[in-house]
Amino acid sequence: MRVLAKTTSIFNLFKQAIRGDEQSFTEGSINKAIFMLSIPMILEMAMESLFAVVDIFYVSRLNSSDAVAVVGLTESILTIVYSIAIGLSMGATAMVARRVGEKNTKGAAVAALQSIYLGIGIASLIGILGFFFYEDVLVMMGASSDLIANGSGYTRWMFTGNVSVMLLFLINAVFRGAGNAAVAMRSLWFANLLNIVIDPMFIFGFAFIPAFGVEGAAIATNIGRAAGVVYQVVYLLRGKGILKINQAPKEINWPIIGKLLKVSAGGTGQFLIASASWIFLVRIMSGFGSAALAGYTIAVRVIMFTLLPSWGMSNASATLVGQNLGAGQPDRAEQSVWKTGFFNMVFLSLVMIIFLMFSGSILEFFTGEQEVAFYGMRCLQIIALGYIFYGYGMVIAQSFNGAGDTRTPTILNLFAFWFLQIPLAYLFAKQFDFGPEGVYIAIPIAESALTIAGIVIFRKGKWKTVTI
Numbered sequence: 001m002r003v004l005a006k007t008t009s010i011f012n013l014f015k016q017a018i019r020g021d022e023q024s025f026t027e028g029s030i031n032k033a034i035f036m037l038s039i040p041m042i043l044e045m046a047m048e049s050l051f052a053v054v055d056i057f058y059v060s061r062l063n064s065s066d067a068v069a070v071v072g073l074t075e076s077i078l079t080i081v082y083s084i085a086i087g088l089s090m091g092a093t094a095m096v097a098r099r100v101g102e103k104n105t106k107g108a109a110v111a112a113l114q115s116i117y118l119g120i121g122i123a124s125l126i127g128i129l130g131f132f133f134y135e136d137v138l139v140m141m142g143a144s145s146d147l148i149a150n151g152s153g154y155t156r157w158m159f160t161g162n163v164s165v166m167l168l169f170l171i172n173a174v175f176r177g178a179g180n181a182a183v184a185m186r187s188l189w190f191a192n193l194l195n196i197v198i199d200p201m202f203i204f205g206f207a208f209i210p211a212f213g214v215e216g217a218a219i220a221t222n223i224g225r226a227a228g229v230v231y232q233v234v235y236l237l238r239g240k241g242i243l244k245i246n247q248a249p250k251e252i253n254w255p256i257i258g259k260l261l262k263v264s265a266g267g268t269g270q271f272l273i274a275s276a277s278w279i280f281l282v283r284i285m286s287g288f289g290s291a292a293l294a295g296y297t298i299a300v301r302v303i304m305f306t307l308l309p310s311w312g313m314s315n316a317s318a319t320l321v322g323q324n325l326g327a328g329q330p331d332r333a334e335q336s337v338w339k340t341g342f343f344n345m346v347f348l349s350l351v352m353i354i355f356l357m358f359s360g361s362i363l364e365f366f367t368g369e370q371e372v373a374f375y376g377m378r379c380l381q382i383i384a385l386g387y388i389f390y391g392y393g394m395v396i397a398q399s400f401n402g403a404g405d406t407r408t409p410t411i412l413n414l415f416a417f418w419f420l421q422i423p424l425a426y427l428f429a430k431q432f433d434f435g436p437e438g439v440y441i442a443i444p445i446a447e448s449a450l451t452i453a454g455i456v457i458f459r460k461g462k463w464k465t466v467t468i
């Protein structure tokens with residue numbers, strides 16, 4: 001009977017988490033708070049990762065390593081856009097969560113609206129630059145003339161439509177800060193389901209829709225993301241939760257914009273540093289040919305499919321830290337971090353075992369080219385060796401960000417990626433003649449070092465005194 005009652009209780013909590021209500025998590029069971037936030041956040045990030053997996057699944061059916069390679073090159077550059085979006089999201093989550101913890105719902109709504117204004121402005125600038133210089137970006141990344149001729153349309157669409165990416169990340173961060181991760185989850189579910197349906201239509205053609213090839217993947221992705229943004233905006237305008245946007249002043253509030261930029265700068269900086277590192281890795285990989293680059297691209301998409309749900313759990317710790325610091329409960333904030341880190345580590349350890357055992361089958365699902373599959377398989381196996389460290393590292397980083405201390409993880413990323421990962425990747429791949437595996441090996445070494453350093457600094461507790 002006890003087992004049945006416990007199972008029923010967990011099922012009821014699961015339904016409550018999926019249904020979602022904006023709420024403060026500054027009291028009650030920490031385990032319950034982690035569960036209530038993590039479930040929708042994990043499902044949200046699973047949906048985000050599906051965007052990448054669905055695109056690469058259909059694009060790989062074009063039987064062109066160039067098509068897969070152009071997706072990889074474009075995505076490596078677009079990580080800069082994602083970095084800015086995630087950085088702004090960190091600022092939005094931290095400020096909204098802190099105001100919610102302080103019971104200042106008007107301040108939370110103002111911070112949410114100003115963050116949206118900021119995101120639209122930055123995305124518009126990136127879109128204009130990308131529209132005119134998309135081919136130059138591919139040339140810079142070492143793309144061949146044939147690859148540019150056949151696939152640059154994908155790059156143009158992804159840059160031009162980046163506003164949908166920016167707003168999808170940013171508004172979901174606002175919902176998470178308010179404690180309503182379920183709305184963020186549902187917006188990505190809606191966007192992703194639409195993308196799954198229309199992706200093959202635009203790639204291969206359907207009825208009156210012509211076959212756009214790899215370019216069609218970008219068109220479908222942007223339509224899906226834009227639909228998700230519309231869902232978010234409609235929910236915000238209804239004003240039924242904590243975030244009553246309709247009651248917030250509509251003019252631009254430059255002091256709030258300034259605070260958002262200050263908090264977000266560190267978050268953007270840390271991800272720009274990490275993203276630029278990945279760009280250098282792709283640049284190294286491009287020197288080993290399209291097959292190696294395609295295998296690496298597929299493997300990284302699969303890796304992101306597992307890391308993004310884990311990132312969802314890390315986002316839960318950011319909300320818990322922000323709200324509990326706002327409520328004047330730093331010890332509860334710290335307990336939340338250690339517990340979330342442990343759960344995340346257990347999850348990624350299971351994923352690591354799956355990758356080590358079934359990497360070959362996973363890659364064969366995405367490509368029939370043996371050489372591409374081999375490179376991707378080795379990438380999965382080697383990078384997965386660091387998954388235990390990733391579990392804690394992601395939570396620690398997001399906890400700093402949730403506290404408003406975006407400077408510490410920025411410095412940690414700088415040393416781990418630029419002074420360790422890039423030099424090691426170049427040395428192993430080029431100087432020691434390990435080839436592509438040299439790049440793979442450098443990744444878990446750097447990530448593990450980053451985690452250890454982050455834990456040491458987190459224990460000192462200076463993040464508890466940050467004010468925003």
